[in-house]
Amino acid sequence: MNLSYLLNIRKKLTRNLKKVNKYQKKQINKFTKKDQSIDDKYFQKDTKNVIIFLKEVQGINPLEYQAIIQFLLQANKLYKLDFLKIKTLITKKYIIITNKHKQINQQINKEQLQRIMSVKKPFISDKSPIMSVFCSQEFNQLSDKEKEYSYNFSKASWEGAKICYFQKSYEAPALFTILQLTHSGQSTEELRKSAVDAGVTEEEFTKFLYYSAGVFNNCGNFNSFGDDKFIPELSPASFQKILSSSHNYKQYKELIDSLYADIQPFIFGHEGRLSKIGYPPVEGSTGYYSGNLTKEEIEKLDDFLKVLNVDTLNTRLVKFGDKHYGVLVASVNRSKTTHYYLGEKIDLIYGDYSPLLRRVSYHLEQAIPFSANKNQEKMLIHYVNHFNNGDIEVHKDSQRVWVKDQGPIIETNIGFIETYLDPRQVRAEFEGFVAVVDKERSVKTNYFVSKAPEFLKKMPWPSDFEKDSFLKPDFTCLSVLSFGSSGTPLGINIPNYDDIRQEEGFKNVYLGNCITSPKELLFLDKEDIELKIKHFPAVIYHKVIFHELLGHGCGKLFYEGNYDAENIVNPLTNEKGIKKCYKPNDTWGSVFKNLSNPYEECRADSVALYFSTFKEAYEVLQPEQVQHWEEISIACFLEFVYQALIGLQFYNADDKKWGQAHINGRWVILQVLLEAGNGFVEIEKAKHPEDANKDWIKVKVDRSQVLTTGKEAMRKFLLKMQVYKSTADIEAATEMFGNYSKVNEKFLEIRKIVIDNKKPRRIELQGNVFKDFQGSISYKTYPETIEGVIQSYVERFPYFDKEVVDLWNEYRRVQKPSL
Template identity: 40%
Template sequence: MSVPSHLLADEKAPVCRLEIQPHFDNLSAKEKLYAHHISKASFAGTRVVLRQVSPESEPLFDLILTVARHVENDFSKIVEACNVTEDEKNKFAEFGAQVLANLGNYKSFGDQKFVPRIPEETFTKIASITPEAAKLWEGIKKQVYQISPEGITLLGYPPDHMSAYYPDSPAITQADIEACGETFVKNGVLVEHTRLKQLDDGSFDMLVASEKVGEGSVYETKDGRKIRTVYGDHSKEMKVMSDELDGAKKAALNDTQEKMMEEYVKSFREGSLEAHKESQRYWIKDIGPTIETNIGFIETYRDPAGTKAYFEGWVAVVNKERTKVFGKLVERAGDFIPKLPWSKDFEKDKFQKPDFTSLEGNDGIPAGINIPNYDDIRMTLGFKNVSLGNVLNAKSPSEKVTFIDEKDLPLFERLRGPAFELQVGLHELLGHGSGKLLQETEKGVFNFDKESPPVSPLTGKPVTTYYKVGETWGSVFGATAASYEECRAECVAMYLCPDREILEVFGHTDDTEAAAEDVLYISYLQMARAGLLALEFWDPKTKARTTF
């Protein structure tokens, strides 16, 4: 069976260099040590991510590194050693680079599988370069090239699609997953750091990421099936993380960071998400740090149920000059939020001014981040925003700009950075940072006037629904929760970016080199182009998006 072109690994993919050296060089020895330990802890999560993508991702990762070590990273040696052509060698290297960049054989943005551009026989010849690589390849070669049934090429609910959040569970269904989800909500169980395994008798193991190994509470679904709590998923990796974060604790730059690291360690050693929530409370209180970081099971985009999160860890250096701009936006947030097209009843009683920093970080992280995602913490303590300056400005010299008219191209090239910074700043602070969930916080207690509820700006009538006790955004909206929230934040950014006062906060007026009207024009042009590029992630056969 021939492989459809959209499933083939990228050819000559653009590579962007992220500049951070000057910022890192300015750190003190203690700051560098603090960053070093957190970086090591983050990298220890590599295999956790691989295991959250597909069963073949981790052995494929090992195979690529085994070959690279054997040829001492000189892939030209493969040509003679394996009797392959220069083109075949290049295609193997490009596939390997894509696996390493995505930490798996499914795109980290798009959730679609990609397969090598070389035949299976050629890949087998290259893998035979060492006995270790050959053995790894023998166990996964069918999965790497598998594209049928078609659903297996997309992450989603098993058994029709691929999801490693439900390992060794060939018979598990969406109904099974939802039944367990209802049980977890009913019992107040946090599942972001878990995976779910169905046993032969139809019962389940909830696999908890932790250094400790053992069993915990047992729950029961509505139809009487048991769910057993099993600690020790990724135990080896969680120990390495905990040990490194212990080192970061010793190098912490203040008491708040020390307590934050202490809670991270407790969370990863014991499998306690309550400890992780406590770490996030300290993180919010760590205002204006030189080194910014976060680590844990954070975003739920890739779990089809929208409740289990993938691991991520990052550490970055604050860019103090750009941070001043975002600080001005934070100070004026109380002036800008009321301009949104809904009443104050849909906003928090008091806007918690967050820390908003511009960072210089390493690869694999987005242009902007707004966390924590725990609703109860966001409602009471608030959140923090970060903007990754070197990611915002990263551009490959070989990148071809599509869908932009020739007459707009010079302006687009010149202002795409400032326009994207405007969009990301508004998206993160006033998009994710605005609004509140109407909730029954505990039985009979509401965070809004239940007898005289807010009037919907869409219907003109009082709202009739709200979140019940134990319900969260993710548990209610499931797989669409993340995309829904991202679209909401994006719409807020597009709604507010024409505001002249906001444009001036970012340094754009009629008299500046990056003129306000031009930046606004490129902001909308950039969003329109993003919409066209997003069509790549629509699968007409399955009638589904391949990303959220």
């Protein structure tokens, strides 16, 4: 597809132009050059975004015109004159494109055009299954004191979770406010009736409910797993009708209209940088960095923070103007100091999220009298001091105490923890959780912990590459009571601070009530599907336990002075002496940077898969499954191959990037297994066994080679991963991991089949903890319906939160990305 083709389109559109009045013709004829802009005031009245227009005219304009617009827009060759002509042909109205598209030198070929045309719009399906995460039985067994403790920590977690909206995207806090006001004004059924009376169809209203649930579930309009955008599956006009049908609309009309007018293009826009989390202003958008910042400016500001010895974890960055920047530090207390660095003015501003963190601190203070022991009391005090002052070192103190709080009935943690959401992976998303121990299962996991040193000896690397001593962590199986963040994991291994992990230890938790068995699987043979479903609980239990305890807990980092640099033999080269290592102020994350998360998740998963081939693993962890251990091992390999294949939907083919660290890691493991050869794992494009006209995927895992070819492939790969990690060999690790992360043309074709057959994601439904006027604390569950999900969030956040709007307005001018 070349420029001459585009010019032919231009001619065709011009020839077909009809019924244009004299004034319009006069204006159009002024523009003879393709790059002239339109400055006439007549055209400036309509400033809707191009993306929104495409959504509005869906089903009105012929597909060929929509494809033309999408192609020209993607190619940055959509000029205002073309758009005016197309708009006239379709709706007889005019639109001004607010952003000036720059020409790019590269030509978009036919395959790229087909990819643009074939992309499905990212909706939250109204067929999405509802997955309940309830904890009624466990909660009812708690003492009154334990219920008070869990209630206050739950409140702190959910109030803090509102921070996640600010971290997700520019529009997310305003979107939360709009949806919260809309749903909290009346019951869902009353809102449905009002919306239908206003002209909205029942189907449109249901799709609105699923979109709302998606926003609440993910703390924004980007999926927490994959970081991809989702948009409403209804028109902007119908969306507006539902908003105006709410009882709260009368009282908050001006606010709702103002917020919706501002963020509507970001709600419905899903092309280009609006479609994903990424560095501004070109790659994508994120709440961590204002839309006018560049990647180079972000790196410079982070270098400045290193000079000041200020941690990046709980910060955001904004650009106020030319050579004027702001570093926003999350804290209750507010202060501002101005610095000058390399010719730039930088304001260090404490007090980001202050109103929200004030509530977090308040509820944590309320929990202190109900602590089970002195460790919990000290931990809570550290939490409060950290949130008040924003000092990450104080949060590290809380984690030092936390790892000493062994075997509590109620397990908790809170803070800025995981960095997956940040494109730079140095800024952390807020999370807080409360969970109740599963005593029976925890006995098994703690027995496994006692045997961990024996498994460490079976690692593929020499003992010199293992930690000097294994700091036995606490490992508990829990049922989630409250998880306030943008998504609930299956297992957790924290703290993430390298110095604490190396010197003082860590904890592992397995969140058992977050797991549901699959009911339908694709692409595998019938026998493999039956085996995978049969052993799914055992596979996931093995996978999470080994991933968290040994995967994240094993391996030594070489620092100057903590290893014998002259005499250690490199097992990859058999040469004596290892010179590469971490410097005194280095951390795993600071050296491996963006590679650190996918690399570490891949390493932890690889440990789990490797040990699935050891009978001893089942004898210790799941003795009741020993007679089936070989079948479970096969099912483990099927699980990793299947998850890697399904994970292709998270690969961005245009940017050639993976949208999620865990999926990237699983894809790398799949490539290792394919590379092993011998026909061990084979994946090919095929025809559907029941429909010869439908493309399908044939997946084969040779069961007879799991304990031989599969085990040896994982052994060799794990050895490389650990040596590169231990020796801070970022160059070798980047080359190896980068090559395995690639998706070739064959798998791009397979990716299309995966996307065409992908199943809706689950929507999570958590219960709520309440305290009545008499001080009685109760736990409430909800119907496993979309209405139940909405009700759970309305009762969790029942009142309009003006401070969320005020916080959003505080940096609204600089945060807003350009369209």
